[in-house]
Amino acid sequence: MPDRFATIFTCIDGRIQQPLTEWMKNHLDVEYIDTITEPGPEAVLAATGERCLEVLLEKVEISRRAHGSGTLVIAGHSDCAGNPVSDDEQRTQLRRSLDRLAERLPGTRILAVHADRCGERCWAPLLVAEVTSAPADVRLAP
Template sequence: MPDRFATMFTCIDGRIQQPLNEWVRKHLDVEYLDTITEPGPEAVLAGTGERCLEVLLEKVQVSQRAHGSATLVIAAHSDCAGNPVSVDEHRDQLRQSLARVAGRLPNTRILAVHADRCGEQCWDPELVAEVPPAATGVRPAA
């Protein structure tokens, strides 16, 4: 039986929503997705101040408390208007985001995924890095 909920922290760009939803449901075997959106979420999580980070993580914790979500997916895409940087920088920011939030969300599996340019349709998202529950370091995707 699939887990019921996962939480996603993703870009506001509507083009990434459906491909990301499909990827998460397929790869994580979940039914429902609680979604938190920000322009350039990986840059926000990697570089925002402590108070703003606490506010964002409280949203994740609402999903955890209310729906039992034990997985957080942080998603980025290449042609992001809110974070117009290179693919390598998106990936670096995703890894920084994971490292920054891992210790603040105990017992949470955290994945970073990246989709190529969206254009008319996003390419399939790919796993960049993952932090298993209760881990202290970021593990690159295999």
């Protein structure tokens, strides 16, 4: 039986919403997606100050608490008006975001995904990196 919910940090750009939702439903075997949007989310999550990051993480906590979401996807995309840098730089920001969130979201599966433009109306989400952080009650050996 699939998990019911997963959470996504994604861009406000409407072109990528459906391809990312379909990718998540197919690859994560979930029914519903709780969506948190920010222009250029990978840049925001990679470099924002602690106070702003805490506000964003509160939204993830609502999804976790209310819907039992144990998976978070951070998604960037080509041709982003909110983060107009190269795809390679966006992928670097996605990895940085993943690392930054993994230490703050114990027991969460976190995936970084980049939607590459493959045509006028085509966006192909590709996995950049993935981590499952240790649960809060597990101590890792030094």
